[in-house]
Amino acid sequence: METIGLIAGKSDFPLLFAKAAKSKGIKVVAVGIEGETKPEIERLVDKFYWVRLGELSRVLEIFKSEGIKRAVMAGGITKSRIFNEALKIDGLMKSILVKALDKKDDTLLSMITSTLKSAGVELLDSTLFLEDLLPDEGALTKEKPASAQEEDIKFGSRIAKEVAGLDIGLSIFVKDKAVIAVEDIEGTDAMIRRGGRLAGPDGVVIKVARPKQNMKFDIPVIGPQTIRSMAEVKANCLAIEAKKTLIIDKEETVALADNNGISMMAVKI
Numbered sequence: 001m002e003t004i005g006l007i008a009g010k011s012d013f014p015l016l017f018a019k020a021a022k023s024k025g026i027k028v029v030a031v032g033i034e035g036e037t038k039p040e041i042e043r044l045v046d047k048f049y050w051v052r053l054g055e056l057s058r059v060l061e062i063f064k065s066e067g068i069k070r071a072v073m074a075g076g077i078t079k080s081r082i083f084n085e086a087l088k089i090d091g092l093m094k095s096i097l098v099k100a101l102d103k104k105d106d107t108l109l110s111m112i113t114s115t116l117k118s119a120g121v122e123l124l125d126s127t128l129f130l131e132d133l134l135p136d137e138g139a140l141t142k143e144k145p146a147s148a149q150e151e152d153i154k155f156g157s158r159i160a161k162e163v164a165g166l167d168i169g170l171s172i173f174v175k176d177k178a179v180i181a182v183e184d185i186e187g188t189d190a191m192i193r194r195g196g197r198l199a200g201p202d203g204v205v206i207k208v209a210r211p212k213q214n215m216k217f218d219i220p221v222i223g224p225q226t227i228r229s230m231a232e233v234k235a236n237c238l239a240i241e242a243k244k245t246l247i248i249d250k251e252e253t254v255a256l257a258d259n260n261g262i263s264m265m266a267v268k269i
Contacts, residue, residue, distance in 0.1 A: 003026070003028075003066070004028055004124075005029050005072070006018060006031065006045065007071060008037045008041055008074060008075055009033060009037065009077050012223065014038070018045050021128075028045040032048060034051070035078075036053065036075070047066065049062050054089035054093045055090050056090060056115065060092075069122065071123055072126055073109075096111045104167040109214075109216075109218055126217060133248070134242075134244065134246055135243070135250075137268045138266055140254055141263050141264045142258050146237075149236070151177065152176070153239045156179065157206055157239065157269050158269075160172045161211060164208050164211065169182055169184050170188075170209070172191075173191060173204070174204045175195075175202065180198050188205075192229040195233070197233065201233070202234065203234075204237040204239065207245055213244055220240065220244065221246045222246075223247065224248070226253070231260040235262070236261055237262065238264045241266070241268075
């Protein structure tokens with residue numbers, strides 16, 4: 001049986017990958033990050049190990065002992081922990097932080113990918129086995145965007161792409177052709193709530209991939225919680241980049257949107 005490694009971050013993304021891999025008869029050896037990874041993943045994989053955030057050497061040791069040559073990184077981390085906690089970062093991770101030109105997600109993850117490759121572990125696309133969760137262009141809900149929302153999507157998509165290219169965040173909140181809030185280190189849900197507080201109801205949320213998105217890590221992801229956050233502030237339209245945004249629990253996400261009068265569109269940018 002083929003074996004694949006899984007570096008599991010937060011959210012249900014790693015759980016979905018583990019289920020998909022197992023359904024194809026592939027053995028999964030997963031490494032979870034304390035304080036980030038959902039414990040439920042332990043019952044979905046063949047072997048599981050916990051590591052602390054910043055223990056990159058331990059990850060490499062585990063993969064070497066398990067004979068892992070190919071791996072997937074699914075789910076992110078709470079980046080603010082790097083700044084707010086006294087983490088016990090190992091020597092290998094410290095060297096990456098010292099050598100990095102900056103602390104942008106793309107920079108650090110690219111360096112981690114190179115470190116894995118040097119250790120004989122090839123990092124594969126995080127959407128492996130999950131391509132059907134990357135929607136094609138078109139409406140995803142029964143509710144269709146109103147003409148004003150379509151104009152906000154056209155207006156905001158280009159701006160969101162530019163913001164993503166600067167590695168600030170992948171989402172923005174738009175209303176009446178004005179950018180109300182931009183995602184930063186706090187994450188998408190907090191950005192949605194902030195946008196709703198500032199602009200009131202009827203906002204549009206736009207989520208895109210980076211201009212040169214590396215599908216191996218940190219791809220745009222939405223799910224039921226995204227819709228709950230929008231419903232909380234009465235935002236009523238969500239646009240995502242087609243074929244580059246992964247929908248966790250797609251049926252539940254779309255149903256929640258329909259039940260809350262939120263239109264969802266996958267758009268080509």
